Amino acid sequence: xxxxxxxxxxxxxxxxxxxxxxxxxxxxxxxxxxxxxxxxxxxxxxxxxxxxxxxxxxxxxxxxxxxxxxxxxxxxxxxxxxxxxxxxxxxxxxxxxxxxxxxxxxxxxxxxxxxxxxxxxxxxxxxxxxxxxxxxxxxxxxxxxxxxxxxxxxxxxxxxxxxxxxxxxxxxxxxxxxxxxxxxxxxxxxxxxxxxxxxxxxxxxxxxxxxxxxxxxxxxxxxxxxxxxxxxxxxxxxxxxxxxxxxxxxxxxxxxxxxxxxxxxxxxxxxxxxxxxxxxxxxxxxxxxxxxxxxxxxxxxxxxxxxxxxxxxxxxxxxxxxxxxxxxxxxxxxxxxxxxxxxxxxxxxxxxxxxxxxxxxxxxxxxxxxxxxxxxxxxxxxxxxxxxxxxxxxxxxxxxxxxxxxxxxxxxxxxxxxxxxxxxxxxxxxxxxxxxxxxxxxxxxxxxxxxxxxxxxxxxxxxxxxxxxxxxxxxxxxxxxxxxxxxxxxxxxxxxxxxxxxxxxxxxxxxxxxxxxxxxxxxxxxxxxxxxxxxxxxxxxxxxxxxxxxxxxxxxxxxxxxxxxxxxxxxxxxxxxxxxxxxxxxxxxxxxxxxxxxxxxxxxxxxxxxxxxxxxxxxxxxxxxxxxxxxxxxxxxxxxxxxxxxxxxxxxxxxxxxxxxxxxxxxxxxxxxxxxxxxxxxxxxxxxxxxxxxxxxxxxxxxxxxxxxxxxxxxxxxxxxxxxxxxxxxxxxxxxxxxxxxxxxxxxxxxxxxxxxxxxxxxxxxxxxxxxxxxxxxxxxxxxxxxxxxxxxxx
Numbered sequence: 001x002x003x004x005x006x007x008x009x010x011x012x013x014x015x016x017x018x019x020x021x022x023x024x025x026x027x028x029x030x031x032x033x034x035x036x037x038x039x040x041x042x043x044x045x046x047x048x049x050x051x052x053x054x055x056x057x058x059x060x061x062x063x064x065x066x067x068x069x070x071x072x073x074x075x076x077x078x079x080x081x082x083x084x085x086x087x088x089x090x091x092x093x094x095x096x097x098x099x100x101x102x103x104x105x106x107x108x109x110x111x112x113x114x115x116x117x118x119x120x121x122x123x124x125x126x127x128x129x130x131x132x133x134x135x136x137x138x139x140x141x142x143x144x145x146x147x148x149x150x151x152x153x154x155x156x157x158x159x160x161x162x163x164x165x166x167x168x169x170x171x172x173x174x175x176x177x178x179x180x181x182x183x184x185x186x187x188x189x190x191x192x193x194x195x196x197x198x199x200x201x202x203x204x205x206x207x208x209x210x211x212x213x214x215x216x217x218x219x220x221x222x223x224x225x226x227x228x229x230x231x232x233x234x235x236x237x238x239x240x241x242x243x244x245x246x247x248x249x250x251x252x253x254x255x256x257x258x259x260x261x262x263x264x265x266x267x268x269x270x271x272x273x274x275x276x277x278x279x280x281x282x283x284x285x286x287x288x289x290x291x292x293x294x295x296x297x298x299x300x301x302x303x304x305x306x307x308x309x310x311x312x313x314x315x316x317x318x319x320x321x322x323x324x325x326x327x328x329x330x331x332x333x334x335x336x337x338x339x340x341x342x343x344x345x346x347x348x349x350x351x352x353x354x355x356x357x358x359x360x361x362x363x364x365x366x367x368x369x370x371x372x373x374x375x376x377x378x379x380x381x382x383x384x385x386x387x388x389x390x391x392x393x394x395x396x397x398x399x400x401x402x403x404x405x406x407x408x409x410x411x412x413x414x415x416x417x418x419x420x421x422x423x424x425x426x427x428x429x430x431x432x433x434x435x436x437x438x439x440x441x442x443x444x445x446x447x448x449x450x451x452x453x454x455x456x457x458x459x460x461x462x463x464x465x466x467x468x469x470x471x472x473x474x475x476x477x478x479x480x481x482x483x484x485x486x487x488x489x490x491x492x493x494x495x496x497x498x499x500x501x502x503x504x505x506x507x508x509x510x511x512x513x514x515x516x517x518x519x520x521x522x523x524x525x526x527x528x529x530x531x532x533x534x535x536x537x538x539x540x541x542x543x544x545x546x547x548x549x550x551x552x553x554x555x556x557x558x559x560x561x562x563x564x565x566x567x568x569x570x571x572x573x574x575x576x577x578x579x580x581x582x583x584x585x586x587x588x589x590x591x592x593x594x595x596x597x598x599x600x601x602x603x604x605x606x607x608x609x610x611x612x613x614x615x616x617x618x619x620x621x622x623x624x625x626x627x628x629x630x631x632x633x634x635x636x637x638x639x640x641x642x643x644x645x646x647x648x649x650x651x652x653x654x655x656x657x658x659x660x661x662x663x664x665x666x667x668x669x670x671x672x673x674x675x676x677x678x679x680x681x682x683x684x685x686x687x688x689x690x691x692x693x694x695x696x697x698x699x700x701x702x703x704x705x706x707x708x709x710x711x712x713x714x715x716x717x718x719x720x721x722x723x724x725x726x727x728x729x730x731x732x733x734x735x736x737x738x739x740x741x742x743x744x745x746x747x748x749x750x751x752x753x754x755x756x757x758x759x760x761x762x763x764x765x766x767x768x769x770x771x772x773x774x775x776x777x778x779x780x781x782x783x784x785x786x787x788x789x790x791x792x793x794x795x
Contacts, residue, residue, distance in 0.1 A: 002243075002244035002245070002247055003071075003248060003251050004243060004244055004247045008067075009240065009243050009244065011344060011348055012064070012067065012348060013239060013240070013243060014333065014334060014345050015063050015066075015095070015345050015348050015349075016059055016060055016063045017329040017330065017334060018091075018095060018329070018331075018334040018335070018341060018345060019059040019062065019063065019088060019091045019092055019095060020055075020056050020059055020088075020091075020289055021326065021329040021331050021334065022087075022090075022091035022094060022095070022113070022116070022117075023052070023055050023056070023059065023087040023088045023091050024052070024290075024325060024326055024329075025113070025116075025117045025326070026050065026087040026090065026116065026117050026121075027048060027050035027052060027087060027120070027121075027308060028045060028048065028117075028310075028313065028322060028326075029043055029044060029045070029117045029118075029326075030043065030044065030045045030114075030118050031043045031118075033110060033113040033114045033116075033117055033339065034110055034113070034332075034335060034339055035323070035326060035327060035331060038323070039319060039322065039323040039326070040319075041313070041314050041319060044313045044314070044319070044322070045121075045122075046314075047121075048121075048308045048311065048313075049121035049128050049308075050084075050086075050087055050120065050121050050128045050307070050308065051084035051085065051087075051128065051129075051306065051307050052287055052305060052306075052307065052308065052309055053202065053204070053286045053287045053303075053305040053306040053307065054082040054084065054085045054168055054200070054202060054286070054306075055087060055088040056088075056284070056287070056288040056289050057085075057200050057202055057282065057284045057288060058080060058082065058085040058088045058166060058200070059088045059091065059092065060242070060246070060282075060284065060288075061164070061166060061198060061200070061246075061282065062078065062088070062089070062092045062356070063092075063348075064243075064246050064247060064250055065078065065164055065250070065356065066096070066348060066350055066356075067247065067250075067348065068250050068251065068254050069350045069354055069356070070348075070350050070354070071251075072254050073354075074162050074254070074354075075160045075161050075162065075354070075359070075361075076161070076162045076163070076164055076354075076359070077136065077138065077154065077162075077163055077164070077356055077359050077361050077362045077474075078136060078163075078164050078166075078356045079138065079139045079147050079150055079151045079154070079164070079165040079166070080130050080137070080139060080141065080147070080166050081139070081144065081147030081148075081165065081166050081167045081168045081171045081177075082141075082144075082166060082168030082170070082171060082200065083129040083130045083139065083142065083143075084128060084129045084141055085129075085130070085141075086126075086127065086128055086129040086130045086131065086134060086141055087120060087128070089130050089134055089136070089137065090116070090120070090126070090134060092356075092357070093134070093136060093355075093356075093357030094106065094108070095341055095346065095349065096350070096355045096356075096357055096358075097346075097349070097355070098135045098136065098355050098356075098357030099116075099135055099357060100112065101358070102135055102509050106119075108339070108340060108341060109338050109340055110338055110339030111339070112339065113335075127141075129141030129142060131503065132500050132503040132507050132510060133503070133507055135357035135358065135362070136356045136357035136358070136359060136362045138361075138362050138364070138470065138473040138474060139151075140496045140499065140500050142496055142499070143492055143493075143495075143496055144168070144170065144171040144174055144177075145171060145174035145175070145176035145177055145180075145462070146176055146177075146180070146462070146465075146466045146469070146493060146496075147165050147166070147167055147177070147180070148165055148167060148176075148177055148181060148183055148195070148197060148466075149176060149179075149180045149183060149462065149463050149465070149466020149467055149469075149470065150165075150466050150469055150470035150473070151163040151165035151183075151195045151197075151470060152180070152183035152184075152186070152187060152195050152466075152470065153466060153468060153469060153470020153471040153472075153473075153474075154193075154361065154470040154471070154473065154474040155187060155192050155193035155194060155195050155470075156186075156187070156192050156193075156415065156456075156467070156470075156471055156476075157191060157192060157412040157413065157415075157471075157476060158193040158361065158474065159190075159191055159192060159193055160193060161193035161194075161361055161474075162193060162195075162196060162254075162257065163193065163194070163195045163196070164198060165195055165196065165197050165198065166198045166200050167197055167198070167199050167200065168200055168202075169199070169200065169201045169202065169203070169204075169205070169210040169211075169212050169213050170204075170205030170206070170210055172199060172210070172211075172212050173205075173210065173211055173212075175462065176460075176462040176463070176466065179458075179460045179462060179463050180462075180463065181197075181224075181227040181228075181229075182227065182228075182458070182463075183195070183467070184227070184228050184229065184274070184277050185228065185439060185440060186437045186438075186439065186456065186458070187277070187439075188264075188272065188437065188439060188451050188452070189261045189263075189264035189265070189275055190261075190264045190265050190269075190272060190451070191412065191452070194257045194260075194261065194277065195277070196253055196254075196257065196277075196278065196279065196280070197229070197279040197280070198279070198280045198282055199212070199224075199231075199279065199280070199281045199282070200282050200284070201213040201281060201282065201283045201284075202283075202284055202285060202286035202287075202288070203285070203286050203301065203302075204286050204302060204303040204305075204306065205303070205306070206303065206306050207303050207306075208303065209303075213283070217233070220281070221233070221281075224281070228276055228277070229276065229277055229278065230256065230276050230278045230279070231278075231279050231280070231281050232249045232252060232253060232278060232279070232280050232281070233280075233283070234246045234249050234280060234282050234283070235281075235282075235283035235284075236283070236284070237284065237285050237288065237301075239289075242284070246280075246282065249280050250280070252278070253278040253279070253280060256277075256278040257277070257278065260275040260277065263275075269451075269452070272439065272451035272452075273439060273440075274439035274440055285300050285301040285305075286300070286301055286302065286303070286305045286306065287299060287300045287301065287304075287305020287306075287309055289328070289329075290305055290309050290325060291305075291309045291310060291325055294309065294310065294318075294321070310322050310325070360475075361474045361475065362473075362474070363509070363510060364472065364473050364474040364475030364476070364511075364513050365475065365510065365511025365512045365573075366475070366511040367474070367475035368475045368476075368511070368512075368513060368514060368573075369411060369413055369475075370571075371404065371407075371408055371413070371414060371477050371570055371571070372407040372408055372411070373407070373567065373570065373571065374400060374403035374404060374407060376400055376563040376564065376566075376567045376592070377592050379396055379397075379400040379403075379563060380396075380559075380560050380563060380591070380592035380595075381396055381558070381559045381560055381588045382591075383560075383588060383590070385785075386589050386590070386606075386608050386609070386785070387587045387588070387632070387782060387783030388588075388782075388783075389587070389588045390585045390586060390587055390588065391558075391559050391585065391586070391588050392426050392559070392583055392584065392585055392586075393556070393558060393559035393562045393582055393583070393586065393625065394425050394426040394427060394519070394521050394562070394581055394582070394583040395426040395427075395429070395559075395583070396559040396560075396562070396563065397426075397427065397519075397559070397562050397563060397566060397581070398426055398427035398428060398429040398430055400563055400566070400567075401416065401427060401429070401479070401566075402429040402430045402432050402433045403433075404570065405430055405434050405454060406433040406434075408477075409433070409434065412476075413475070413476040413477055414454070414476065414478060415454050415455070415456055415468075415471060415476070415478045416430055416454070416455045416478065416479055416481070417457075417464040417465075417467055417468045417478055417479070417480045417481070418455075418456070418457055418464060418480065418481040418482060419457070419458065419459050419460060419461050419463075419464055419482060419486070420457050420458070420459045421457075421481060421482060421483055421522070422436075422455060422457060422481060424483075424522065424583075425481050425482075425483075425519070425521040425522060425583050426583040427481055428448075430455055431448040431455065433454075434450075434452070434455055435448045435449055435450035435452070435453035435454075435455065436448050436449055436450070436453045436455045436456070436457050437450070437451070437452075437454070437455065437456055437457075438450060438451065438453060439451050461482060461486060461487065461489040461490045462489065462490060464480055464482070465480065465490040465493045465494070466493065468480050468516065469493070469497055469516065472513050472514050472515075473513060475513065475514075476514065477514040477570065478514075478517070479517045479518075479519060479570070480516070480517065480518050480519070481520075481521065482518065482519075482520060482521075483520070483521070483522040483534065484520040484521065484522060484523050484524060484536065484537060484539065484580065485522075485524070485527070485534045485535060485536040486534075487518065487539045488536065488538065488539055488542070491539075491542055494542070494543070494576070495546075497516055497576065498546040498547070498550050498551065498576055501550045501574055501575070501576065502546075502547045502549070502550050504574070505549060505550075505574065512573040512574040513573065513574060514570075514572075514573060515569060515570075515572040515573060515574065515575040515576065515577050516575075516576045516577070517569045517570060517577045517579070518576070518577065518578045519566070519581065520539065520578065520579065520580045520581075521581055521582060522534070522583060523537070523580065523581075523582050523625075523626070523688070524536060524537045524712055524716070525582070525626035525688075525721060525724050525725065526582060526583075526626070526724075527716075527724075529718065530718070531716065531717055531718035531719075532716040532717050532718075535712075535716035535724070537688055537689035537690065537711075537712050538689065538690060539578070540553055540578065540580065540655070540688070540689045540690075540693065541689065541690055541692075541693050543576065543578045544655070544656065544696075544697070548656065548659070548663060548664035548665060548667075549665065550575060550576055551575065551576050551578070551656070552569070552572075552575050552576070552577045552654070552656065552666070553578045553580075553654070553655040554569070554577065554578065554579045554580070554599075554653055554654055554655070555580050555581075555623045555624045555625070555652070555653060555655055555688055556579070556581050556595075556599065556625070556653055557589055557590075557622070557624070557625050557628040557651055557653070558587070558588045558589045558590060558595070558625065558628075560588065560590055560591065560592045560594075560595035561589075561590060561599050561653055562579070562581045563592070563595070564592070564595045564596045564598075564599040564600075565579055565599050565653065566579060568599070580624065580688060581625065582625045582626065584721075586625055586626075586629065587629060587782065587783060589628070589651075598651070598653060599653050599654070602652070602653055602654030602657035602666055602668070603650060603651065603652040603653065603654065603657050603658070603668070603676060604650070604651060604676070605648055605650055605676060606649040606650070608785065609632055609635060609649035610647050610648040610649045611645070611646050611647055611648075611786070613647075613648070615646065616646045616647050616678065616681060617645060617646045617647065617681060617682075617743050617745070618645065618646070618648070618681060618682055618683075618684065618739055618742070618743050619647070619648045619649075619650055619676075619677050619678060619681055619682070619683045619684070620634065620635055620647055620648070620649050620650070620684050620686075620739065621649075621650040621651070621652065621677065621683055621684065621685040621686070622649070622650075622651055622652070622685070622686045622687070623651070623652040623653075623655060623685070623686075623687050623688055623694075624686075624687065624688025624689075625688075626688065626721075626725070627686035627687055627688055627710075627711075627730060628651060628686070630686055630725055630730060630731055630732045630735060631649065631686045631732075631735060632649070632783055633732035633781055634684075634686075634732040634733075634735035634736045634739065635647065636783070636784060637732060637733070637736040638736050638739055638740075639786060641736065641740065641749075641753070641756075642740065642743075642746060642749070645739075645743065645746075647739070648678075650676050654666050655697070656697070658673075658694065658697040658698050659697050659698075660700055660701075670701070670702065673703075674702055674703070677703055678703060679702045679703055680702075680703060680706065681703070681706065682706045682708065682739075683703065683706055683707045683708065684708055684735055684738045684739050684742065685707060685708065685709045685710065686710050686730055686735055687709055687710065687711040688711065688712070689711055689712055690711055690712055691709035691710065691712075691713075694707070694709045695707065695709060706742075708738060708742065710729055710730045710734065710735065711728070711730060712728055712730075713727075713728045713729065715727040715728050716728075719768070720768055720772075720773060720774045721774065722764070722768075722774040722775075723764070723765075723768050723774070726764060726765075733756075733757050733761060733764075734757065736753075736757075737753050737754065737756075737757040741753065763775070764778075
């Protein structure tokens with residue numbers, strides 16, 4: 001039975017008409033907002049941008065969500081998968097008043113409405129899709145696929161929040177949404193909020209029918225039930241019965257959510273299990289209430305309604321159709337003579353922070369609480385000298401993250417995300433504080449699974465990224481660990497979040513959120529058993545392309561630097577921090593105090609590694625843990641080959657410090673760059689990633705012509721770690737040869753150096769081929785200070 005009384009239905013239908021009117025007005029009009037005179041071409045924008053097809057359905061849903069928010073006193077936000085329905089969401093926030101509160105110049109009167117229409121898809125106005133400028137939004141409408149993941153990320157650790165998430169039927173064809181449906185397996189009804197998915201099937205995407213709209217309904221419902229949902233179907237095109245049916249469906253869904261949560265929260269913790277959550281399938285025509293046909297072709301209910309149904313309103317017949325369309329909503333009944341939304345309709349909206357455009361969870365920075373941070377120094381690797389201890393950098397970090405998680409359990413504002421790689425990346429100490437979230441049955445052989453777990457693992461980089469973004473955007477903290485080669489899977493999601501952060505820096509009412517932190521491990525140089533498919537450091541380049549005020553890139557050379565960098569990143573706001581650090585046992589270079597100083601500077605001279613001269617003949621630079629080892633090994637070889645060579649070792653942790661300060665806030669000024677790298681001496685730079693990026697970052701520097709970068713050359717296979725270096729000419733033998741070839745006074749040694757290099761490479765390749773492991777003097781190499789005599793290999 002419908003919960004709507006006749007008068008309530010009348011007023012809700014009027015509210016829907018008002019939202020549709022404002023939507024069409026935004027797409028088409030620049031003047032005459034109340035149609036107080038006959039529509040003319042002068043009132044219409046010359047350049048029409050926007051999407052009508054999905055918007056009437058989104059407006060319909062919003063009106064009904066307003067009702068259940070008031071009826072059930074819900075704390076609710078709205079995630080819009082079909083993001084190009086942006087004009088509808090703007091219309092609703094305008095009608096409820098939240099838009100004007102944020103943008104006072106858009107008043108709720110005739111002139112404000114004119115401004116509202118004119119700014120839409122207008123130069124220096126607002127975008128056509130749901131965007132950071134849109135009140136109540138946490139989901140950018142620029143790319144489809146991530147609405148469900150964002151919605152569930154928002155609901156984690158928000159026990160009183162309901163996230164209404166509209167999944168468009170075009171979006172429902174994307175891979176991330178196919179995985180996103182499984183998020184219900186990770187939602188704990190005791191401690192988390194709820195997500196109400198609304199699959200909006202209007203039949204078409206840009207130019208084609210959609211899969212889920214065309215398959216038989218029995219098959220569709222089997223699919224959704226197989227995902228673990230209890231679907232409720234509402235279908236039709238006649239507004240009055242649709243209003244009644246959708247109201248009944250929403251009431252049923254909300255009551256089901258409350259029953260699930262009440263039962264779970266009253267039951268013993270040991271009884272926790274995964275419930276079957278409700279969802280709604282809404283079938284409505286594409287372009288609902290818009291033009292029925294144009295030039296003899298159907299429009300409403302077809303793909304032709306997707307964007308601008310009347311594309312040429314400068315033509316008299318289409319201008320007349322546009323006016324008829326706008327007047328069909330009877331704006332004179334909805335707005336008074338001054339353009340105010342009539343109170344009998346306006347009173348239907350929630351008030352205060354219950355309005356979805358004013359809900360603080362959609363402006364998560366306003367709710368953000370700082371993490372309680374343990375002292376990283378307690379987890380540092382003790383040092384008795386440089387390069388005297390081997391350790392797994394990420395294992396040390398995992399022990400510190402265990403304490404981060406422990407100290408923040410009661411605040412429920414930190415989670416660790418990863419695609420089944422947390423243990424592989426040596427972060428498994430976190431399980432000592434919190435297991436992995438798991439609500440389905442477990443076997444005796446299972447380990448570290450619990451409904452209360454705070455480590456989020458699912459084998460989908462898309463899902464992990466989307467969950468984390470939703471978690472951050474609603475005011476919490478987190479870290480995403482991933483294999484380096486496969487983080488590329490979320491390149492587009494990273495793009496959208498970076499754009500969101502860039503825009504929100506210019507949106508004053510958006511409070512800063514916690515930074516999105518990536519830890520990439522299982523690196524290119526130690527993928528010897530996985531081979532070429534797992535060897536790709538290119539995400540660094542992808543990140544470096546973004547705006548400098550948004551991105552940071554760190555390559556800590558050892559565990560203590562990794563601790564220092566991660567501590568900084570978890571405290572930061574409004575950035576994307578990329579940390580690249582290995583998990584294999586490797587030599588440790590700096591004690592914790594040295595590491596803090598070094599990471600704070602971003603780059604520095606390692607006096608202990610060079611010859612200590614103020615006027616070196618050569619600079620040996622490095623960025624990344626494996627390149628640092630090869631650089632220092634090359635330094636030891638050069639001591640043997642050219643004992644009187646004056647050289648300097650520079651290590652770079654903060655990669656973007658190499659840029660000038662007018663290109664990046666962390667950039668060194670020219671004086672500091674010249675102090676480190678000199679103005680005129682050769683630089684041999686061993687770099688973790690693709691060499692071209694370093695040239696891009698430093699092309700304006702005085703000494704760029706003397707910069708020679710060795711890095712990844714897209715050469716890989718299943719081989720030993722050192723052979724990966726050899727394949728890419730990043731090995732110690734190559735670096736030592738490069739040094740001799742570029743110091744002018746050593747010209748007489750060039751031929752000897754080349755022969756020695758080829759002899760060393762031949763020796764290496766023969767040994768690797770016969771034994772399957774690296775040479776003993778490679779495997780057992782360790783750093784020896786200049787005054788310590790011969791290396792272990794020579795002793």
